[in-house]
Amino acid sequence: MDDIAAAADVTKPVLYRTIGDKNALVGALSERLVDAMSSAVDRAISDVAPPNGSATDHGRAVFEAALRGSLGVIDEDRSLFVFVNAGGPGTESFRALVDRSSVQMVDRFTTMRERTGLDAAPARTWAYAMVGAIQVVAMMWLRDEYDELDAVAAQLAALMWPGVSGAGS
Numbered sequence: 001m002d003d004i005a006a007a008a009d010v011t012k013p014v015l016y017r018t019i020g021d022k023n024a025l026v027g028a029l030s031e032r033l034v035d036a037m038s039s040a041v042d043r044a045i046s047d048v049a050p051p052n053g054s055a056t057d058h059g060r061a062v063f064e065a066a067l068r069g070s071l072g073v074i075d076e077d078r079s080l081f082v083f084v085n086a087g088g089p090g091t092e093s094f095r096a097l098v099d100r101s102s103v104q105m106v107d108r109f110t111t112m113r114e115r116t117g118l119d120a121a122p123a124r125t126w127a128y129a130m131v132g133a134i135q136v137v138a139m140m141w142l143r144d145e146y147d148e149l150d151a152v153a154a155q156l157a158a159l160m161w162p163g164v165s166g167a168g169s
Contacts, residue, residue: 023092030084030097037073038104044069059112063164064157066108067134071149074138082142085135102127109164126163133160 004025005015019025044065048058074081084097105127110120133156141152 026084027096029080030100033073033077033080033084034097034100036077037070037101040069040073041066041104042069044072059165060157060161063161064153067156067160068150068153070134071138071141071153074142075149078142081138085139098128098131101131105130112164122163126160129163130160 002012005012008015010018019028045062048062048065050058102124106124109123109126113120113123137152137156141147147155
C-alpha cells in the first residue's frame with residue numbers, strides 16, 4: 001500500500017480513505033483488468049474478417065483473436081495482472097476475478113455450442129478451465145518470456161478449441 005500511495009502521489013491515509021483496504025483495491029483493479037480484457041476481446045473479434053471458409057474455421061479464428069486480445073492486455077500491464085492474481089484461489093478477490101472473467105466466456109461458449117447444435121452444458125466448465133489456463137500460462141509467459149504473444153495465443157487456441165467447438169466431446 002505504501003508503494004501504491006507513493007505512485008499515486010497521495011498519503012497512505014488518503015489512499016485508505018478513498019479506496020478502503022487492500023481487498024477493495026484488488027477488487028477495483030480486478031474490475032479494471034477484466035473490463036480492459038473484455039474491450040480488447042471485443043475489438044479483436046470485430047477485426048476478424050468475415051468467413052470465407054467454413055464456420056468452424058471462422059469460429060477458431062475468432063477464438064484465437066479473443067485469446068490474442070486478452071494476452072495483449074496482460075502484456076501491456078504486466079504488473080497489474082500479476083498483482084490481481086497474487087491473491088491465490090482461496091481469497092474472495094481471486095474468486096470474484098474468476099467469476100467476472102468467466103461470465104462473458106460462458107455466454108459466448110454457450111452461443112457457439114448452440115449454433116453448431118452441441119449441448120451448451122459444458123460451456124461453464126470450459127470457461128472456468130480457460131480462465132485458469134490463461135492465468136497460469138500468462139504468469140509463466142510473463143516470467144519466462146518463452147515465446148511471442150501471437151504464438152502463445154495460437155498455442156492456447158490449438159489446445160482449447162476442440163473443447164469449445166465440440167470436436168473434443
